[in-house]
Amino acid sequence: MSSELYYADYLQLGRLLGAQRPESRRLGHEAHDEMLFIVVHQAYELWFRQILHELDAVLADFASERLDERSLAAICAKLERITRIQHLLVEQIGVLETMAPQDFLEFRDLLVPASGFQSVQFRVIETKLGLRVRDRPGGGTYVRRFSPGDRRLLEQLDHEPSLFDRVDAWLARMPFLQDDHYDFWSSYRDTLVQMFEADRAVLEQHSQLSDEERAQQLEQLQQSQQQFDCLFDATAYEKARTAGHVRLSRQAFQAALFIHLYRDEPLLQQPFRLLELLVEIDEQLTAWRYRHALMVQRMIGSRIGTGGSSGHQYLRQSAARTQIFGDLFNLASYLVPRSRLAPLPVGLSRKLDFHFSTLGNG
Numbered sequence: 001m002s003s004e005l006y007y008a009d010y011l012q013l014g015r016l017l018g019a020q021r022p023e024s025r026r027l028g029h030e031a032h033d034e035m036l037f038i039v040v041h042q043a044y045e046l047w048f049r050q051i052l053h054e055l056d057a058v059l060a061d062f063a064s065e066r067l068d069e070r071s072l073a074a075i076c077a078k079l080e081r082i083t084r085i086q087h088l089l090v091e092q093i094g095v096l097e098t099m100a101p102q103d104f105l106e107f108r109d110l111l112v113p114a115s116g117f118q119s120v121q122f123r124v125i126e127t128k129l130g131l132r133v134r135d136r137p138g139g140g141t142y143v144r145r146f147s148p149g150d151r152r153l154l155e156q157l158d159h160e161p162s163l164f165d166r167v168d169a170w171l172a173r174m175p176f177l178q179d180d181h182y183d184f185w186s187s188y189r190d191t192l193v194q195m196f197e198a199d200r201a202v203l204e205q206h207s208q209l210s211d212e213e214r215a216q217q218l219e220q221l222q223q224s225q226q227q228f229d230c231l232f233d234a235t236a237y238e239k240a241r242t243a244g245h246v247r248l249s250r251q252a253f254q255a256a257l258f259i260h261l262y263r264d265e266p267l268l269q270q271p272f273r274l275l276e277l278l279v280e281i282d283e284q285l286t287a288w289r290y291r292h293a294l295m296v297q298r299m300i301g302s303r304i305g306t307g308g309s310s311g312h313q314y315l316r317q318s319a320a321r322t323q324i325f326g327d328l329f330n331l332a333s334y335l336v337p338r339s340r341l342a343p344l345p346v347g348l349s350r351k352l353d354f355h356f357s358t359l360g361n362g
Contacts (some may be wrong), residue, residue: 015269023110031106032307040096040168041116048121054078055128055163062166066173072270079277087286093291101299108300117142127157129281130164130324134339164247164324169276171252174259176348184258187342189232195340196225207292228334228335260331261341265352275328289322 008014019042058072058078061071133140143151177184179185203209230236232278237250248256256275263272323329344352 008338013081014302017326022107024107027110028171031103033103034094035105036099036102037107041093043092044089045119045121048091048119048125051082051085051127052121054082055125059161059163059166060126061175062163062170063161069270072274074334076270076273076277078331079274079281081281083277083284086281086288090284090288090291093288093295097295097298099299101301104299115145118145118150120146120153123154124157126322126324127283128162130162131322133158135324162277167274168249168252170250173193174255177254177258182345182348185232185254188257188261191336191340191342192225192278195336196221198297198320231334244328246330253327256328257334260335262344262352265349267352278325279328282323282329286323 020038022030022038023030024034039283051251055078058075061067061075111157128155133142143154146154181255200218203221204213206214209217230240231253234250237253240246241250246253259268259271259275262268343349
């Protein structure tokens with residue numbers, strides 16, 4: 001019997017449930033809600049650990065020179081698991097908000113200078129997803145508030161390929177965009193020319209528009225056309241990329257746009273799902289940051305954070321500028337209606353289809 005695995009031993013419950021040590025209790029005047037505060041944040045760290053477990057597996061798949069396309073389904077499953085965990089993380093804030101601000105003040109000052117900002121696992125998640133130092137509030141100075149060991153880890157990760165880098169390289173290698181009989185970029189541009197000409201004709205012939213309204217809408221149409229024109233000028237695109245307006249390489253952007261436009265093709269459905277999951281992960285990160293900022297404002301008002309930051313103002317600023325996969329969000333700006341989309345050549349469409357053979361009886 002003694003050799004059989006026991007539930008509490010397997011989960012290390014003795015260590016896990018003995019890891020809640022309120023500072024207020026140690027000082028002899030325990031604040032009731034400090035236990036909740038500790039448990040919620042420990043739960044966050046456990047979920048962060050699981051996210052990193054999934055993320056590291058995805059990065060390992062992408063690290064090979066050529067991604068095995070058969071692994072896309074497993075990659076998407078891991079990314080979807082991350083999004084489900086993120087939903088839990090957002091909802092968990094509601095549990096913390098059952099603590100009244102005045103009850104938080106009973107032990108808040110005992111936490112100084114510790115801060116949730118110092119969650120090294122969360123910073124590792126951000127970095128491995130692709131958040132750059134330049135996009136963080138304060139830039140590279142953010143690592144100063146970590147221990148020397150954690151600081152070295154974070155600085156090292158900044159120089160390693162992130163999931164963004166891996167996905168960019170994967171997209172840039174995508175076939176199907178050009179061969180002897182088809183050029184996606186030329187086909188897409190022809191579609192845009194026809195679309196803008198049709199829209200311009202509608203505006204010019206619209207009988208219910210005043211001359212001023214017609215001029216304004218034609219000007220907006222012209223501006224929209226100029227935005228599209230930038231895609232076809234490699235120099236202009238690289239200039240926009242250097243300025244930080246876009247981040248994906250031009251080849252990767254073309255592939256991502258192709259996937260979105262022709263996502264109904266069987267072989268593109270899984271790549272489309274992957275890109276959508278990256279957007280979902282980024283969106284949930286932003287949602288968590290904003291929700292966290294509101295919670296902090298509710299709890300401490302305009303006070304500074306325990307780690308010395310500007311509290312909820314810092315968190316709002318962080319949420320506003322830490323989007324990682326913004327280019328994938330912005331793809332919607334360049335989509336065209338299915339009814340106006342040029343059909344793919346028959347040969348290419350066959351390559352993107354599933355092929356099943358029927359076995360005869362002979």
